[in-house]
Amino acid sequence: MFSRLLKWARDHHPILKWLLFGWLAALVAANIFILPHHPHFALEKFPGFWAIFGAGCGLAFVVILKKIIFLMISRPEDFYESK
Template identity: 45%
Template structure:
């Protein structure tokens, strides 16, 4: 019988295969963009929704905004020492 694997072993393997996962992700996203050129909504709710690749571009922009907000605003708040109450 096989012993249960540890989480650390799984994370090490995932880290080793990161480039493969990244390539797979980009391939899937590329397929979605190409499909969006041919499959469009019949009744878009607003003008942008009818443009090919709109949702992919929207998702990319939203992700970039979230990363910037987290790195510039949220991380400094979370990275403070526990005994720091904000007063100088």
């Protein structure tokens, strides 16, 4: 049953991607009308702040970890050749 669900998801991934983007855009748009009750920071009162903040932190996380992980897993070009 799970394999059929995965096959269906693979076959319909462009539709699912656009549905996800639409849902995220709807949540950001809803933030225009549903503001936080009491913003703790000055930037919190702007619509979509947490969406932009989360995307920026996620991007920074990926870039920083790519540089760290690359140093840990990189090997010289001839590392796997027999000696």
